[in-house]
Amino acid sequence: MSNVTLNVQGMSCKHCVKSVEGALESVGAKGTVDLASGTVKIEYDEQKVTVDQVKHAIEDQGYDVV
Numbered sequence: 001m002s003n004v005t006l007n008v009q010g011m012s013c014k015h016c017v018k019s020v021e022g023a024l025e026s027v028g029a030k031g032t033v034d035l036a037s038g039t040v041k042i043e044y045d046e047q048k049v050t051v052d053q054v055k056h057a058i059e060d061q062g063y064d065v066v
Helices: 013-027 051-059
Strands: 002-009 031-033 039-044
Touching: 002 051, 013 031, 013 039, 013 051, 039 051
Parallel strands: none
Antiparallel strands: 002 039, 031 039
């Protein structure tokens, strides 16, 4: 398993947390959202999913990965 922390803009509430976590699960990754810092710590299997796929899943929910 690999880990990456992404900066994500636009998250502000528990609904945002659920949206991001659900998006990550849909591509086979797990994430922990920290609203205060605007980051998402992500654990994923690099044999099954790429960082780009993870970023796109979050962006598809309306958030900006920076």
